[in-house]
Amino acid sequence: MNDYHMHTAFSDGEGKMDAFVARAVALGLGEIGFSDHLVPRVCEDEFGDEGYGIPHQDVAGYARAVRRAAARAGVRVLLGIEVDYVPGAEAELETLLARERFDYVICSVHFSDGFAFDSTALRDDPRWDDVDGVWRTYWDTVARAAAWGRFDVVGHLDLPKKFGRRPSAPMTGAEDAALEAIRDAGLAIELNTSGLRTAAREAYPGPGLLARAAVLGIPLTTGSDAHRADDVGRDLDQAAALARAAGHTTTLRLSDRAPEVLP
Ligand SMILES: [Zn+2]
Ligand SMILES: [Zn+2]
Incomplete structure (x- = not known):
């Protein structure tokens, strides 16, 4: 299995890249990729001094560190990035993404109409009073991001x-x-096991969405969303079982965009 979703101290994770790589090698993972957060200014401003993205002046240093780790690793290591999509930030994101040749770019929606709904600090924020509204705007934003x-x-x-x-209703x-x-945009989706470690107790996405993605022929990648080396590869065996149960037979290997048969 492959783990394409990992965060180091360059953004909001802990620890050095070599520790993540060592864990991947110990687990016998196929290939891995770092995906620290790259965040437009408007998202960082929500969190004041507690920014969660790579400082924009450190993007080149991040890419260099991944390449250095890749050069001495016993496993294939890709240079990925997790980008926050918010409508209106496209020009800034385009400029940031043009700075490096990333092997892949993960699109993440962490904001619903400006509300950082996945922030633990905002877990009881009054904007959660409109649960349906948060969800509806979320899905609309994902569609815009894909397009x-x-x-x-x-x-x-x-x-x-x-x-x-x-x-409240489907x-x-x-x-x-x-x-x-x-x-329509030819994107893959990720089966992210970090949901299993939250109150949702379910990988992202859940079984229903995963099955509909299979029917639509949407390719699948896998990731732990590790923020420390111990979580690299976490529950990927369970991810394989979930993917198979939902009708997927392969996952997408990002180094060459080739399908890999699920174990
Ligand atoms: Zn994320
Ligand atoms: Zn992440």
């Missing part, structure tokens, strides 16, 4: 379930519109 065309993989679909809050229409936008 923008600058991404390879959509990260942790259905992230707003993180604290266990679900829409939102199949909005979900399908997002999935169709993802398919």
Whole structure:
């Protein structure tokens, strides 16, 4: 299995890249990729001094560190990045992304109309009073992000379930519109096991979305969303079982964009 979603101290993770690589080698992972956060200014401003992205002046240093780790690793290491998509920030993101040749770009929606709904600090924020509104705007934003065309993989679909809050009624229409936008743009989605470690107790995305993605022929990548070396590869065996149960037979290997048969 491959782990394409890992955060180091360059953004909001802990620890050095070599420790992540050593853990991947010990687990016998196929290939891995670092995906520290790259965040437009408007998102960082929400958190004042507690920014969670790579400082923009350090993007080149981050890329250099990944390449250095890759050169001495016993496993293939890719230079990825997790980009926050918010409508209106496209020009800034384009400039930031043009600075390096990333092997892949994960698109993540952590904001619903300016609200950082996955922030633990905002877990009881009054904007959560409108759970359905948070979800509806989330799905619309994912569809817009996919249509923008600058991404390879959509990260942790259905992230707003993180604290266990679900829409009051199924939102199949909005979900399908997002999935169709993802398919039309030729993007993959990620099966992210970090959801298993939250109140949602379910990987992102859940089984229903995962099955509809399989029907639409949307490729799947896998990731732990590790923020420390101990979590590298976490629950990827379970991810393989979930993917198979939902009708996927392969995952997408990002180094050459080739399908890999699920174990
Ligand atoms: Zn994320
Ligand atoms: Zn992440």
